[in-house]
Amino acid sequence: MTSMDALKNKIAIVGVGTTEYGNFPQFSDYALGAKAFKAAVEDCGIDKNRIDGLVCCRVPFYARMGEVLGLNPRWTLQMPPHGRMSGMAIIEAMLAIETGAADYVALIYTNIGRSRRVNYGGDEAASIWDPWGFTSPGAAHAMMFQMHQNRYGTTTRQLAEVSVAFRQHALLNPDAVMKKPMTIEDHEEARPIVEPLRLLDYCLINDGAVCVIMTSAERARDLKKPPVLISGVGARDAFSQSSISNFDENFWYAEARDTADQVYRMAGVGPGDIDGLMCYDNFSPTVLFSLEGFGFCGRGESGPYVEGGTLGLHGALPTNTDGGHLSNSYMQGWALNVEAVRQLRGESGARQIKDCNIIQYVAVTPCTRSIIYSRA
Amino acid sequence: MTYTKPLPPVDDLLMQPFWENARAHRLSIQRCEACGDGHFPPSPVCPHCLSEEQTWEPVxxxxxxxxxxxxxxxxxxxxxxxxxxxxxxxxxxxxxxxxxxxxxxxxxxxxxxxxxxxxxxxxxxxxxxxxxxxxxx
The missing domain is CATH 2.40.50 (OB fold (Dihydrolipoamide Acetyltransferase, E2P))
Known part of the structure; x- marks a missing residue:
């Protein structure tokens, strides 16, 4: 198998922009996307007319987004509104830049799910299981966590460690939606949604937008801030059980192992070298599956591993230092990639990881992806 | 009394044999006539060998x-x-x-x-x- 190893440290993220996060019925996707784009352009100091590549994710129509921003790129890609797309999109942009299809790519993600009352289940997400009342990605994750409990004895108190750590980070992040402290008891007493999961195992649904600007490491030197380099990427899809949406009976363990092998080999590092983890957390169990699949702990050992604040800012593996999807913002992986950049630039304020040199993004989903970022 | 839960969509032709079998109190899966692969949910072609020759088989x-x-x-x-x-x-x-x-x-x-x-x-x-x-x- 050929690999992408030759792209190590050749592509950079040079600009990032995020909007406020919350409930904004007054703003369209395009208005939010434009705010994030403007912030990212200012962040890297680029003339926006030099941007010749455009990736739109969850934005309803790429052409309208281009019209709004006055962009006529030579490379455009529309991604569907699925949570797993951010890593995929960043890898696609790498390829476009490497091949010369585009020199500067702006990737824009928008979400107006909160103000428009999106709820991810029922008739919004019709499936063949509807007659039995089985619906929503949360239910699929509840199915998997029940299996994790059965197989490994994992407890909901251990699961709570994930939500509690990310909430503590959100309290250090002025942009985060959630402002209230949370204890393990709060998690245990929260309203059940689809048991064994409770409200505090579910990600937020909020409005907002994110923009990331990428170019080659060489061109990046001429821009405002020190570039953040993409040192490794890995990918593996698992589609054979897709009719049960967001489900895998082995928690995507094989796909995560495969992705881990690729990303660590390309970057030339291992799990022990990671200063901070940005871990896709649509539901708290996904974090446990990710820790096992990427070798931060043994298979089935994520419950004991996260006990005692392992994922906290001062723990062994600071994870989702912005608060993640559970407590910062439901930007479907995009804000986690931005947080990786901000951490490596030293811009994360009260939640800054000390001596931060390598950050890993991980999304364990039917499209498992990982990206390792490092400082130039 | 009207039934208020979701019904199988009438336009899902692929699943129709499953529901017809269920009506006769039979559980069924799709079986590929070419390679014998058994699968459910149904597929327009066999995911194993891509044959279009698919039947429904009571299990x-x-x-x-x-x-x-x-x-x-x-x-x-x-x-x-x-x-x-x-x-x-x-x-x-x-x-x-x-x-x-x-x-x-x-x-x-x-x-x-x-x-x-x-x-x-x-x-x-x-x-x-x-x-x-x-x-x-």
Whole structure:
């Protein structure tokens, strides 16, 4: 198998922009996307007319987004509104830049799910299981966590460690939606949604937008801030059980192992070298599956591993230092990639990881992806 | 009384034989006539060999319990009276996975790997829902 190893440290993220996060019925996707784009352009100091590549994710129509921003790129890609797309999109942009299809790519993600009352289940997400009342990605994750409990004895108190750590980070992040402290008891007493999961195992649904600007490491030197380099990427899809949406009976363990092998080999590092983890957390169990699949702990050992604040800012593996999807913002992986950049630039304020040199993004989903970022 | 829970969509032609078999109290999966692969949910071509020659085959209705969840939220109004209700995930003896409900109340003892068996509940005059009971050992 050929690999992408030759792209190590050749592509950079040079600009990032995020909007406020919350409930904004007054703003369209395009208005939010434009705010994030403007912030990212200012962040890297680029003339926006030099941007010749455009990736739109969850934005309803790429052409309208281009019209709004006055962009006529030579490379455009529309991604569907699925949570797993951010890593995929960043890898696609790498390829476009490497091949010369585009020199500067702006990737824009928008979400107006909160103000428009999106709820991810029922008739919004019709499936063949509807007659039995089985619906929503949360239910699929509840199915998997029940299996994790059965197989490994994992407890909901251990699961709570994930939500509690990310909430503590959100309290250090002025942009985060959630402002209230949370204890393990709060998690245990929260309203059940689809048991064994409770409200505090579910990600937020909020409005907002994110923009990331990428170019080659060489061109990046001429821009405002020190570039953040993409040192490794890995990918593996698992589609054979897709009719049960967001489900895998082995928690995507094989796909995560495969992705881990690729990303660590390309970057030339291992799990022990990671200063901070940005871990896709649509539901708290996904974090446990990710820790096992990427070798931060043994298979089935994520419950004991996260006990005692392992994922906290001062723990062994600071994870989702912005608060993640559970407590910062439901930007479907995009804000986690931005947080990786901000951490490596030293811009994360009260939640800054000390001596931060390598950050890993991980999304364990039917499209498992990982990206390792490092400082130039 | 009108039935207020979701019905199988009438335009899902691929699943129609499954529901017709269920109406006759038979659980069925799709079988490839070319390579013999058994699969469910159905597919327009065999995912193994891509043959379009697919038939429906009644199966034993036996399987093992893989997982289960309890809904405390109703995504359709028709499920509100049932809250909280269970869904279960079963691996059929023939291989494929199916999501369904337990017939009757939630079984007292549940564990991954418990043997289960399909039973059939006529929900309307035209629509029967396969469900599962835990086999008494």
């Amino acid at each position: 034993s209705g036996r399987g093992t319990l893989l997982s289960w969840v309890t809904f405390h939220r109703a995504y359709w109004g028709g499920f509100i009276p049932d809250l909280p209700y269970q869904c279960c995930l079963v691996r059929l003896a023939e291989g494929p996975l199916i999501v369904a409900n337990f017939a009757g109340d939630k079984p007292e003892y549940l564990a991954e790997g418990l043997p289960v068996r399909a039973v059939f509940q006529d929900m309307t005059e035209h629509f029967t829902l396969p469900k599962f009971v835990v086999e008494q050992s």
